[in-house]
Amino acid sequence: MLMTMMLRPIATHLRRSQYPNDKTHFNRHQEHRRRPPAAAFCSLRRRIRPLFCSASDDVSLQQLLHQFDPKVPIDEAVTPPSSWYTDPSFFDLELHRLFYRGWQAVGYIQQIKDPRDFFTGRLGNVEFVVCRDDNGKIHAFHNVCRHHASLLASGSGQKSCFVCPYHAWTYGLDGQLVKATRITGIQNFNVNEFGLIPITVATWGPFVLLNLDKEIFPQGEADSDIVANEWLGSCSTILSTNGVDSSLSYVCRREYTIECNWKVFCDNYLDGGYHVPYAHKGLAFGLQLQSYSTTTFEKVSIQSCEGGSMERKDDYDRLGSKVLYAFVYPNFMINRYGPWMDTNLVLPLGPRKCLVVFDYFIEASLKDDKDFIESSLEDSERVQLEDIVLCEGVQKGLESPAYSTGRYAPTVEKAMHHFHCLLHQNLSNDCVVE
Template sequence: MAMILKPIGTHLILRRPKYTNPNIHSCKHKHHHRPLTAAFCSIHGPNSSSEDISLHQAQKMVNQFDPKVPIEEAVTPPSSWYKHPSFLELELHRVFYRGWQAVGHIQQIKDPHDFFTGRLGDVEFVVCRDDSGKIHAFHNVCRHHASLLASGSGQKSCFVCPYHAWTYGLDGHLVKATRIMGIQNFNVNEFGLIPIKVATWGPFILLNLDKRISPLREADSDTVADEWLGSCSEILSTNGVDSLLSYVCRREYTIECNWKVFCDNYLDGGYHVPYAHKGLAFGLQLQSYSTTIFENVSIQSCEGGTMERKDEYDRLGSKALYAFVYPNFMINRYGPWMDTNLVLPLGPRKCKVVFDYFIEASRKGTFSAHNLFRNVGQNQEKKRIAMYPNELNLFSPHRRMTKLS
């Protein structure tokens, strides 16, 4: 299922095509399902294969998308949407820098003084837990000469700039500014780290880079759940997506493809599973595969196999749930396991995918390294598969959609 850009008022969002399929449902309210009747979009307007596309032209092309074309007639977005810098710039400012974005998990900062850093588009950030246990997030930039303040992850009692040793507390306040004697009109309270709105939901840490909201105002958990997950937050939590899971490990991959290509692969409704993931297919009852579309989340679910294939059953359990959270976060819950996929754009034709693995706490001491290896191996397959459509994008203006039945 390809992802597309769609303007809503003054906002630009990525929309998923809607399939007319008895196994695919639309859900705007909790537990309310109805078949989808609209499908993808056609392309009109400027030459979509042009290499010279301004930001204004990119916005104009998005505005010309028609989301009501039947799936039987629909095509994917043109290659320029996957490889031109103007579209990436548009996505960053209208998608990634607005609304809640998953950036990590709470076990990365489970103790006071823990911190981790990251990057989203052009924004460098640092997330930490102070002495009192409160979570903070800041732009990872010294207020003096804009040097990168911290790197990696670990524990710190304060942040010391490596350039001129300006020092900040974990609450962001400027503690020490070196050699400023005689500097006039310098107010230390005005030069703390620039905060970013931070919140948690379940095991996940979220940031909101929208400049129109106050980063200092405490984020209400129910409001965050509603804004990030819409009406399906309860469905995820009741299906074992919660903070009780134990963290196992992380794997990161840099892939030479546009970030949307990886998401497209994830959102094809299981179409590729019997061909690309034959081992996984044996452990699932693919005839039960279904997709439900919520406001901000697409949930794919499938019944597991039988005890006749005990190894697969122990790993996958009786049901697998795959949730795509707009615009770039995937939650996979199966058996005692959960893994998450975070797709970060690094450029028009490059992205980083971060896989985090979790297991039910009662199983952590007995989990099978073999099963973990299989999980990692299947995600390496995802990485490999994601690259193929990108090559097609370079040589064809657009591709056809497929109607599942």
């Protein structure tokens, strides 16, 4: 019943904002286009609504949520049940209440540093495109043609406009429809009402962020301080003063498809270095694990560790004197060490599959040192392959009848517990949209 009541205002909104087929609907649609949050979110609601439609489904989800109690202190708490990592309906709930809300890191500024640059991506069922127009303004849109729903663009690069590969409807980089082919005889058609559906976009440091349910900023990008407060909370200054900034040079991207729930990868990242001496012996040799510490903020946890082994100069150079691992809820990780920064973006692909996107950055003074870059990437690749084995093994264990819940190691797994408490809070909140 709760979920049914929760979606009633969404259904009402959908009846007003579906793609119009008569003049009355055109007028209504245009009115909502002037209120971007509705336009930006309407296609999501239309897709999500059938997933949550029965009281029995809602009762089942509430039961799953209440199997974890965030009020229990970590030294007494049990972990969330395995069903959080295996149940398809729970995964759908996460998409709706986590990934279709709030700021989500989707790329980096260097992907759109010049006019006409663009890149595309996918978040849950949302296909998006981010671009910079000829005037330098950054835009984001649902990457879906308004004619018959074909995807408009793929990959990244430069375009002067977006031409649908299906029927060649053409859109400017500002999202306006500039050409609709072979529509002679169409009635009640206003070209101004068929632009691309916008998504709120902003930047912070070197990152590009989207917010699927936030009002479009009428004057362009949001103030970076406002975005920092909403996305990072009180630790934004800590990150920016520890080398997380746009001065770094971009190196490359690597992607890994992993057969595990997206939270398994996050949990692995958040165990306070617990698994490092057992699973990453090469990495452990370059870290002073006894110095590992964890600090939690509103939506961020920072794990830090002293780095550097004087016995192995190469590791000392790569890791530097201090390593900082920042987890930005719900699915973004920033790793800053030595002259390097790499980011891990975990994208859910299903209850038991995720895509992890690694982007690598380096201080400008070393951007041409190919040997150092190559050896560092090899070290990183080794760690990631070791983590894939771990995460896929955990997923199989979670699906086994032998496991239901576990316990936390209180001195090291504080960041993981913090993550689970935030999950419970967000998933338990009523999803009512005015």
